Amino acid sequence: MKKFLTALSLSITGIALPVSAQTDFQADSVFIRKIYDTALGEGKAYEWLRHLTKQVGPRLSGSAGAAKAVVYTKSVMEGERFDNVFLQNVMVPHWVRGAKEKAQIIVGKQKTEVAIAALGGSIATPKGGIRAKVIEVKSFQQLRDLGSENVKGKIVFFNRPMDPTKINTFEAYAGAVEQRASGASEAAKLGAIGSITRSMTTRLDDFPHTGSMRYAAGAPMVPAAAISTNGAELLSKTLQANPEAEFYFEQNCETLPDAASHNVIGELKGKTSPAKYIAIGGHLDSWDFAQGAHDDGSGCVQSIEAVRILKALGYQPNHTLRAVMFMNEENGLKGGIAYADSVKTRKETHVAAIESDHGGFSPRGFGIVGTPAQKAKIQQWTKLFAAYGVHELGPGGGGADIGPLAQQGTVLLGLMPDSQRYFDYHHAANDTFEAVSKRELELGAAAMASMLYLIDKYGL
Structure with a gap:
């Protein structure tokens, strides 16, 4: 019983x-x-x-x-x-990362330093770095719609944030991380000379978040880095006010x-x-x-x-x-x-x-x-x-x-x-x-x- x-x-x-x-x-x-x-x-x-x-x-x-x-x-x-x-x-x-990265947002003679980190697996920039105009996009489709005529010779800035409405932040991460993983190759296919990606975090701070990236077979290899979320916010606002603004970055990584x-x-x-x-x-x-x-x-x-x-x-x-x-x-x-x-x-x-x-x-x-x-x-x-x-x-x-x-x-x-x-x-x-x-x-x-x-x- x-x-x-x-x-x-x-x-x-x-x-x-x-x-x-x-x-x-x-x-x-x-x-x-x-x-x-x-x-x-x-x-x-x-x-x-x-x-x-x-x-x-x-x-x-x-x-x-x-x-x-x-x-x-x-x-x-x-x-x-x-x-x-x-x-x-x-x-x-x-x-290996090599010497610490450098990055600046440039408007005329004004140069503002921002925090970046080379993405794992990326190549280095040429000695002395890269300086070019910037194209901001939120998705690969938006990038493709711009076409090579608008992308060639520029740095592509992927700025789709992790979705803050997702209660499980791993879902938010999954919805944004493709930019980091594949963004460089997607940009390079259209003639970009570099790729900058908003860090994968919902917090606004000055810490760039690195992570792995991969180059697609047959696509040119261009240097890729993550920019801190505060840096991403500043770069986006700068581009809205000054579409001719430029970005400079230098990184010294290599694969042994x-x-x-x-x-x-x-x-x-x-x-x-x-x-x-x-x-x-x-x-x-x-x-x-x-x-x-x-x-x-x-x-x-x-x-x-x-x-x-x-x-x-x-x-x-x-x-x-x-x-x-x-x-x-x-x-x-x-x-x-x-x-x-x-x-x-x-x-x-x-x-x-x-x-x-x-x-x-x-x-x-x-x-x-x-x-x-x-x-x-x-x-x-x-x-x-x-x-x-x-x-x-x-x-x-x-x-x-x-x-x-x-x-x-x-x-x-x-x-x-x-x-x-x-x-x-x-x-x-x-x-x-x-x-x-x-x-x-x-x-x-x-x-x-x-x-x-x-x-x-x-x-x-």
């Missing part, structure tokens, strides 16, 4: 669990409370992040900082006595031969199904002028912390748990591809993979990529997470680095923190350790550890 009443109660509250699982549900609640107590009372992620950002610093693929980050995170997992810690070789792109690097992997061996894996990770690289605290130092230390917490609580996993520090998410995804290729070559079975790459903010849920049945199973755990402010299980995706695992049938989950402030820091120099809340970081680590525990216990 007691089991029947418990099952009825849970059914009324929307948790449709089989009667045999009721005792486990209560035990899970107790254990998840222990996970949160450990993360918030005895957490280590924040101090790991401090070292990664302050002592190691920027970590663009191929750089000395990236190599130091590999050594540091490997030492952290070894210090926590993970069962196995190893490096996975990966060749990565090696783009690919460099040798590594993914960093730490394991806790499973007791009943050690040949089946659950991966949890973030990307170790960051842009070259940023500490990369939110993007993605937070995801790395949260992933290590999630595994450490389970180990500290004496939990014996059924599957082998892997914390993976992926290299080269920012400008190539070579680490994620190399990891998936290794899984396929070694014929490893990955039950699930969890990624944190949306910043160290308060967790709100997990995006899920899987079958309807797999999503439904995870959604049965909604009540276990609700007490900790994690309400959304399902909407969203997994993550870039774990994405290649989808082809092998792996269920993908992405930690989804509150998104309102992420793009204040994304790919910018203000993405520093001080921008991360210790408590919010720890809450994210606890949510990841809880999801790791539930998937390991119940499978998918």
